[in-house]
Amino acid sequence: MKKLLAVAVLATFSTMPYAADRVLNTDIVIVGQGAAGTAAALAAGELGAKVVGLEKKGIAGGTGNFSEGIFAVGTKMQRDYYIPLTKDETFKKIMNYGHWRSNARLVRAIVDKSADTVDWMIKNGVKFEKLTTNYPGGLYTWHIYEGRGAGWINLFQKKATKDYGVQVLFNTPAEKLLMKDGKVAGVIAKDKDGNKVTVNAKAVIIATGGFADNPEMMKKYTRFPNTDGLAQSGKNGVGIQMAWSAGGGKEGLDVQQSYRPGPRGVGTTNHVSATAKQPHLWLTPGGDRFCDETIMGDWPAAGNALERIGGQMWVVYDNKNLNSMKHDGIVQGVGVMVPIGAKLTNFDKEWPEAEKAGWAIKAKTLDELAKKTGMDPVKLKASVEQYNRAAEVRHDALFAKDPQYIFPVKEGPYYAIKSVASSLGTLGGIKVNDRLQVVTDKDEVIPNLYAAGSDVGGMYGDSYDLLMAGSTIGFAVNSARIAAESAVKDHNINKK
């Protein structure tokens, strides 16, 4: 009898679902709660929409957490700093930078919205520290916020939930679009226990941050797939594929957000790595010079030059240069953590690990350096000789490098740091119009579907644009606000 009962109980349990699948009904579902997704959630909530946010990870923010500042033109801060930059001028500069390969209407929409977005952020509690640019000659458009991106993203997450009832489901990656009668009608996701989560919605906004962590897509679509991607884990392009599955077009897939080259996988605060992010002597794996090394400051240019030679180089300097970086400070800043002028006081402490890992080499002579790095000793010595001569006569006959940044390589020990092209993410994928509606390759609108942030193409022409400092967060937040406003308007979601 006991045995029979046990069998009956087991049979009952095996027919029951292990845990409950869920169905939610909402106005707008937002896929991804990084910079763009968070901004879209707050903006849509403010406009009276019922919002569900889906986030793959256990916390919000994505790559946006690491950001320092946002692009804008026409702000009060710029007026206070006497920056006479106009929207027209900025728009033209962006379009010319990308050789008019960008979506001009989209660029215009982002530029025009940008000052209002900074006001909107301030109104919602964000504090800005200063206005700056990020390379010599860049535009003063980088509005630096307090607490990096994580600061405002957490603030907006709390505000959206508390003030507007936005419901964010963490550890719940979206898997595909829900289609009804051939139209986008929501999203299907999975929670951490493997349960299916169906979100029925009037509109879907996709904001999953690109595809830098999807090797197949990187190989298929980018010019240089083997970049060192910073803070890109989990960016597998599912959001982009969801939009394509509904007929969305493709745009700008080959553009990456090039960053300063450096040793692969090493954090930006490491002082040995910081020595490689200076305009020292840059050599191909064979030992030839290949560019004016001051392009280090203009990351897309550095990325492009490195792509041409296969993505990897040696950064070479001598003992005198090292002492100068340790005691006088560096000439090229590495973000806000190791700024221009910083003295590399952690170098000696961090050196043994770097050397052990194989990306930092020290040698008594140039011949030994060639042997340890695999460079051709004849080429290495010829490159050093040309470089030292350029320093002496204050003219680089090869690449016309500014003589103030030619530091001769004369005094052993010599150092070589293996550096690779790096990237802060991909910058293309889904084709949209200037209302951030997803469109087909022939520009037909896909009803109910919107996209924002790094999943979207069209903002950049042939290269990431460092000229408009803060541009990718600028694009994420402005495109998110526009997407949210379009979704609310198109579906007659009334303000409460």
Ligand SMILES: Cc1cc2nc3c(=O)[nH]c(=O)nc-3n(C[C@H](O)[C@H](O)[C@H](O)COP(=O)(O)OP(=O)(O)OC[C@H]3O[C@@H](n4cnc5c(N)ncnc54)[C@H](O)[C@@H]3O)c2cc1C
């Ligand atoms: C170190 C660093 C510093 C930077 N500094 C700046 C700066 O100062 N200024 C600037 O303009 N830009 C900066 N950037 C770039 C900027 O952070 C990105 O361009 C921006 O975060 C892109 O926003 P996003 O919303 O598209 O992507 P993210 O902010 O990365 O958000 C995407 C989110 O989607 C989630 N997601 C992915 N797949 C799914 C799925 N299937 N379902 C649900 N959720 C999913 C991810 O987990 C993530 O939370 C920096 C980047 C780095 C790495």
